[in-house]
Amino acid sequence: LVDSAPDIRAAVNRMLATERLAPLDLPTVVSFIGNGLPVLVERVMRLRGLAPERHEELTRRTLDLYSRAGAELTRPYPNMIATLETLADAGFALGVCTNKPEAPARDILRALDMDRFFGVVVGGDSLPVKKPDPAPLHRAFETLGHDRRLYVGDSEIDAEAAERAGVPFALFTRGYRKVPVETLPHAFRFDDFAALPGFALHRA
Structure with missing residues (x-):
């Protein structure tokens, strides 16, 4: 849906600044996303x-910095x-299934006036497990109630989650993928979201 890497990088670098450590460039942070x-x-x-035993503390700090920034760069x-x-005008029920924590995901959707499109948001902390476990996808689809x-x-995380959930997968090729397109199972691939409605309407 959105390119959130710049805001994630900003939060990470603010956290590192509190530790008096050098910032990370965008490609490095992107390689850590997913x-x-x-x-x-x-x-x-x-x-x-940084010491591993500080993981919980620094995760909370990074999440707080990320949440406070909102969708500044996203x-x-x-x-x-x-x-x-x-898609909405054509009658599709739309939902979000992300590994981003649910509260920041909802905040970003509201800030960008995108929350109006979605009947459900399942975040990385909505269930005890996250993608590629299929449970978050199952929850999203069950809430939407369409067959x-x-x-x-x-x-690759999304592709594996879809495969394990038994759901057809459409792959956006310009996101956070780290492996070749050909290695990921998909029913459709596209590099411009303008192409997606045609495929979805054909399937319907």
Whole structure:
């Protein structure tokens, strides 16, 4: 939905600044994204030599910094709003399933006026497990209550979650993927969200 890496990087670097440590560049932070904030902070700590026993403390601090910043640097991907409007007007029930904590995810959707499109938001802390475990996807689809299902994502985590949930997967190829497109199971791939409604309407 959105490119949130700049705001995630800003929160990470503010946390590092409180430890008097050098900031990280955007590609490094992007390489850490995908498995949720605790894993991201763990990777940052390992890179900067911070003591592992401080993980819970520094994760809380990073989340607080991220939440307070809101959607300062986060933006929807190009053509995203028009795509959501087209899908909503066509009668699709839409939801969000993310490894981002639920509260910041909802805050970002509200800040960008995107919350109006979604009937459910399942975050990385909404359940005891997160993607690639299929439970968050199952929760999202069960809440939406439709039998015809499609999951749209941009990473190997998303592809595995969809496969384990038995849901067709549409792969956005310009997101946070770290492996070649060809290695990920998908029913459709696209690099512009303007292409997504045509595929979804054809499936319907």
